[in-house]
Amino acid sequence: MSEEKKKKAMNRLKTMYPLRANIDQAYERSVEATKAGKPTAWSMVNWWEADPILKAMDIEIVYPENYGAVCAAIGSAQKYLDRSDAEGFPTHMCGYARNCIGYTAEMTELGHIPSDAPMGGMSNPILLLSSGALCDARIKWFQSLGRYLDAPVWTVELPHPGVEESQMPGVREKSIQFMVKELRELVAFLERLTGRKMDWAKLEEITDDLIEINRIWYEINEFRKVRPCPMHSRDFWSCMNASLYPAGDPKVSLKLYRDMYDEVKDRVANKIGAVENEKYRMVFGELPPWHALKIFDELAERGWNFVVESWAYHAPKPIDYAKISDPLERVATQTYQWLTGYFPDALKEKEYMGYFAYPYLEWARTYQCDGALFHPLLTCRTATNHLILAQDRLLNKLHVPSLIAEGDIVDLKLFDYADTMRKAVVLEEMMDHYKKVRQEEGFEW
Amino acid sequence: MHEVFRDHPIREGSLIYFAGIDLGSTMTKVVIVDRDGKTLSSLVGPTGAEHRRLANKVMADALMRADLSFDQVSYVVATGYGRINIPFADRQITELTCHAKGISSLFPGVRTAIDIGGQDAKGLKIRNGKLIDFVMNDRCAAGTGRFLDVLVGTLGLRIDELGEISLRATHKLPISSTCTVFAQMEIMAWLSQGTPLPDIVAGLHDAIANRVGKMVKKLKIEPEVVFTGGVAKNIGVVNALQEYLGLKVSVPAEPLLTGALGAALLGKELTLKAMAEGKPIHEKELRLAESTFFHTENH
Numbered sequence: 001m002s003e004e005k006k007k008k009a010m011n012r013l014k015t016m017y018p019l020r021a022n023i024d025q026a027y028e029r030s031v032e033a034t035k036a037g038k039p040t041a042w043s044m045v046n047w048w049e050a051d052p053i054l055k056a057m058d059i060e061i062v063y064p065e066n067y068g069a070v071c072a073a074i075g076s077a078q079k080y081l082d083r084s085d086a087e088g089f090p091t092h093m094c095g096y097a098r099n100c101i102g103y104t105a106e107m108t109e110l111g112h113i114p115s116d117a118p119m120g121g122m123s124n125p126i127l128l129l130s131s132g133a134l135c136d137a138r139i140k141w142f143q144s145l146g147r148y149l150d151a152p153v154w155t156v157e158l159p160h161p162g163v164e165e166s167q168m169p170g171v172r173e174k175s176i177q178f179m180v181k182e183l184r185e186l187v188a189f190l191e192r193l194t195g196r197k198m199d200w201a202k203l204e205e206i207t208d209d210l211i212e213i214n215r216i217w218y219e220i221n222e223f224r225k226v227r228p229c230p231m232h233s234r235d236f237w238s239c240m241n242a243s244l245y246p247a248g249d250p251k252v253s254l255k256l257y258r259d260m261y262d263e264v265k266d267r268v269a270n271k272i273g274a275v276e277n278e279k280y281r282m283v284f285g286e287l288p289p290w291h292a293l294k295i296f297d298e299l300a301e302r303g304w305n306f307v308v309e310s311w312a313y314h315a316p317k318p319i320d321y322a323k324i325s326d327p328l329e330r331v332a333t334q335t336y337q338w339l340t341g342y343f344p345d346a347l348k349e350k351e352y353m354g355y356f357a358y359p360y361l362e363w364a365r366t367y368q369c370d371g372a373l374f375h376p377l378l379t380c381r382t383a384t385n386h387l388i389l390a391q392d393r394l395l396n397k398l399h400v401p402s403l404i405a406e407g408d409i410v411d412l413k414l415f416d417y418a419d420t421m422r423k424a425v426v427l428e429e430m431m432d433h434y435k436k437v438r439q440e441e442g443f444e445w
Numbered sequence: 446m447h448e449v450f451r452d453h454p455i456r457e458g459s460l461i462y463f464a465g466i467d468l469g470s471t472m473t474k475v476v477i478v479d480r481d482g483k484t485l486s487s488l489v490g491p492t493g494a495e496h497r498r499l500a501n502k503v504m505a506d507a508l509m510r511a512d513l514s515f516d517q518v519s520y521v522v523a524t525g526y527g528r529i530n531i532p533f534a535d536r537q538i539t540e541l542t543c544h545a546k547g548i549s550s551l552f553p554g555v556r557t558a559i560d561i562g563g564q565d566a567k568g569l570k571i572r573n574g575k576l577i578d579f580v581m582n583d584r585c586a587a588g589t590g591r592f593l594d595v596l597v598g599t600l601g602l603r604i605d606e607l608g609e610i611s612l613r614a615t616h617k618l619p620i621s622s623t624c625t626v627f628a629q630m631e632i633m634a635w636l637s638q639g640t641p642l643p644d645i646v647a648g649l650h651d652a653i654a655n656r657v658g659k660m661v662k663k664l665k666i667e668p669e670v671v672f673t674g675g676v677a678k679n680i681g682v683v684n685a686l687q688e689y690l691g692l693k694v695s696v697p698a699e700p701l702l703t704g705a706l707g708a709a710l711l712g713k714e715l716t717l718k719a720m721a722e723g724k725p726i727h728e729k730e731l732r733l734a735e736s737t738f739f740h741t742e743n744h
Contacts, residue, residue: 395578406583416584422526423581426539433575 009276009300013235015260020238022248022256024070026062027119033060034123039194042122042151044138045245046131048210049179049335050156052327053187054129055250056203057196061129062122063245067103068096072290072410076118080106081411089144094137095379095410101144108148127193130155133339134312135382154189157182158335163352166340179332187328204327209250210243211334214315216257217243221314223264224307225367228273230264233284233306234296235274240313279303280431283364285374285390285402286310286383291412299424308367311359312383317341353393357386361393364400368445371431372402373424378414399437401430461519462511463716465547465708466504467540468492468527471563471590472675473499475507476705477518478713482550486511487702496530504533520716520726522708526564538711540704541569541579547707548671549574551697556667559686559694560703561657561676563590568661580663586625588656590676595625596649599632600642607646611681614647621652628652647681654685668692673700 030040040060043051054061071077072095080102085091087105089098103122106114113121128151130142142153159175166172187198217240224231239260242253267273282299284306289295296306316338324330339355346358353361364372372394376384387404394400403423407415438445462485467474469492476487488510490503508515515533523534524543531537540560548558549571558569566588570578586592597604618635621627628649635645653676670692676682677700687694697703719726 401578419581419584426541426576426579426581429539429542430576430578433577 007276008297010232010234010297011272011274011276013231013260013263013274015256015263016235016238019242019253019256019260022252023066023239023241023245024119026060026247027067027070027122030060030062031113031120031123039126040123041127041129042125042142042145043129043245044131044142045133046129046156046158047133047244047335047338048214048246048331049131049133049158050129050183050186051246052203052206052210052331053183053190053198055206055246056199057190057194058199059127059190059194061245061247062125063241063247064100064122065096066241066245066247067119067122068099068410069287069290070118071099071103072412073293074118075291076116077291077410078412092379094135094141095377095408097137097141097144098379099410100141101148104145104148125149125151127151127190128153132157133335134160135380137380152193154186156186158339161340163343163346163354163358166343167347172336172340176329176332176336179336180326180328183328183332200327206250207327207330209254210246211321211330213243213246213250213254213257214334215318216254216261218315218318220257220261220264221308223268226268227281227368228271228275228278229281229305229307229367230267230272230274232274232296232300233288233309234293236309236313237288243315244313273305275300275303275305277303278305280305280370280428281368282306283360283367283369283372283394283400283402284309285360285372285387286377286380287313287409288375289407289412289415290409292407292415292417295417295420298421302424302428304424306373307369308363310383311342311355311363314359351393353386353389356382357390357393360390361397364394364398369400370435370445371400371427373427374402374404376404376406378406378408379411380409399434399441399443401427401434403427461716462513462517463709463712464504464507464518464521465543465705465710465712466500466521466523466525466528466531466534467543467702467704467708468496468500468523468525468531469540469562469704470526470565472701473503473525473527474702474705475503476702476709477507477511477513478706478709480713480717482710482713484706484709485513487699487705489701492527496527497532500527500531501533520712522712522715524704524708535712536715538708541567541581542576543704543707543711544673545569545571545576545707546574546710547703547705548673548697550706550710551703552669552671552695554669555671555695557661557664557670559657559661559670559672560674561589561653561672561682562674563594565589566657566660566674568657568664570664570667578664580660582657582660585623587623587628588653588660590674592625592628592653593649593676593679596629596632599629600636600645602642602646605678607649608678608680608682610643611646611650611684613643615641616644616647617651618644618648619651620645620648623656647685650679650681650685651689653682654689658686658689662690666690666692669695671695671697673697673703675701 034040042064043061077099080099083102083105084098128142241247321330342359374387376387391402405420464477472489473492474489477485486507488507493499521534523531523537524540528537548555560567566582568580672694677696
């Protein structure tokens with residue numbers, strides 16, 4: 001007798017699959033492009049600041065950070081991590097950087113893409129486009145690749161004002177001017193490197209598409225405030241890269257995000273949750289352990305629905321870009337809006353925690369969360385150092401308890417699955433307790 | 446198969462009893478309380494590899510001591526890391542919540558509790574008997590009972606004599622607080638130099654206090670502080686912890702039993718609440734296979 005297949009507690013979005021496939025195809029496209037003699041760049045996530053320019057110049061892009069997540073998720077990262085260690089790079093370095101350096105060392109030694117490289121691998125680049133946004137490892141990582149690759153490194157910078165400083169007269173205008181200047185220099189450099197001219201009309205079109213993609217993606221995530229939440233963090237992570245990097249053809253991504261919008265809206269209308277019996281509405285702090293995503297299935301079986309996640313990977317709060325005619329200024333404004341969009345709210349609440357920490361507070365309230373699971377990345381200071389602060393503010397201001405489960409995005413040796421589950425059960429009891437406390441104190445949830 | 450059913454009616458005012466069983470990594474503990482929360486019987490036995498069998502045996506012995514049969518126990522709460530492996534339990538509750546309850550029943554003013562068991566160390570923040578925050582050690586033996594278990598072998602001592610020996614120390618030696626294996630190497634080096642045992646043992650206790658104290662400080666420690674778990678029986682660690690925290694640390698008469706006590710008291714609360722609300726006490730009919738201790742007379 002055939003065993004009845006157990007129904008999964010997590011209800012994935014159907015529209016997620018084609019969107020994720022569109023993202024994944026970026027790797028195969030880059031391999032094909034290289035074979036056809038077209039240029040490919042390796043690009044770090046730069047929050048739309050530079051990638052539209054590359055796309056407008058018909059340069060294929062692959063994303064080493066995303067590739068680290070892909071390798072981890074399908075269990076192929078360990079050999080690249082080991083290779084990076086053997087090359088003499090520190091083990092406490094960024095997991096994505098270790099994966100990329102190990103991969104690059106192997107590709108260089110072989111003289112071609114490793115035959116077992118996930119998704120067809122990342123093909124030899126003509127450019128390494130680095131970004132100064134948020135993360136300190138990014139500068140030296142791509143410089144280190146110079147040991148293996150004959151490709152120039154270009155770093156796009158981004159001002160990082162604090163909550164109060166961002167509101168000082170002239171800071172916004174000067175920051176955006178600085179970014180536009182950076183982008184003009186990048187355009188000039190790319191024209192020299194590729195011998196191609198920038199297609200400004202195409203850049204304008206791509207910019208429009210990206211702004212629209214982000215607006216729809218933002219609206220999709222707004223739907224997640226509803227009970228039961230129609231979309232789990234797993235679907236967010238599977239689809240975020242078409243907006244965030246932006247991986248894939250923007251026109252195709254736009255259509256697929258629209259389809260997703262319709263599906264999520266339909267779920268809201270019909271009260272269909274992403275988790276069958278939503279008992280705990282959760283915030284997830286930082287990037288997940290890509291190598292252990294099944295933990296979310298196990299938690300879903302206990303009624304945990306992850307309804308919102310770290311700010312850094314979300315679309316910016318929508319603003320009106322119609323009056324900005326220069327596409328480079330529109331690109332820069334969108335990136336700056338992403339970085340500082342929550343600062344006015346933070347200032348109103350006299351919270352000076354900055355871009356990483358404050359949104360947890362606002363979102364735990366607006367998404368009515370019962371608890372948070374924070375995943376400090378032992379190899380990433382930027383994504384980690386604010387979590388203790390966020391944990392403290394959530395508990396003391398909103399009576400939302402949280403759990404810290406240390407780990408890593410790529411290195412599975414740093415994450416203890418069983419221990420996390422053991423502590424998760426304790427967190428449930430605390431969430432039950434604090435739910436009563438919030439009710440006694442007149443909170444809405 | 447012969448089975449026993451334990452769903453007996455409970456009337457208001459009748460004699461009812463509650464059991465808590467804490468299946469820890471090293472020891473299994475049982476506490477049986479009456480309707481007033483008074484402890485009738487308690488027992489500690491080694492957990493061993495066969496969790497279910499040992500849990501049954503410890504429970505059977507505790508019932509015998511209390512002169513009760515299992516039928517007279519209205520509700521059983523299981524806790525500890527092996528709690529899901531106790532077939533006769535009505536409900537599983539985490540050891541942190543149970544500890545908070547048990548410790549609060551003994552020390553009503555407790556606000557911070559530190560529990561060091563065989564394989565883990567925990568910090569609990571407690572208000573009015575409720576757990577409001579916690580920290581636990583990650584996957585490392587340092588700062589747990591296992592740290593001492595491993596190192597007594599190197600020292601040629603028994604675990605129960607460490608506390609008294611450390612009181613004779615004239616000088617505390619610095620021992621690595623981060624790794625059991627490295628600490629063992631350090632001890633061997635001290636021993637080879639003819640260092641007095643009390644000084645080494647006192648250093649070990651300091652290492653544990655340092656490791657656990659640092660972890661628990663994340664909770665913003667407030668008095669009254671209570672120390673439980675098997676390691677709390679060691680006066681040397683109690684003193685070292687007090688010194689590290691700069692606070693008085695209280696220890697229950699039987700620090701191993703607070704988890705099981707809390708489990709029993711939570712069982713009592715759940716039962717009495719259900720009775721008051723006229724709801725069924727047991728969520729499911731409890732069945733016990735004849736292989737369990739309830740049929741030992743047939744064996």
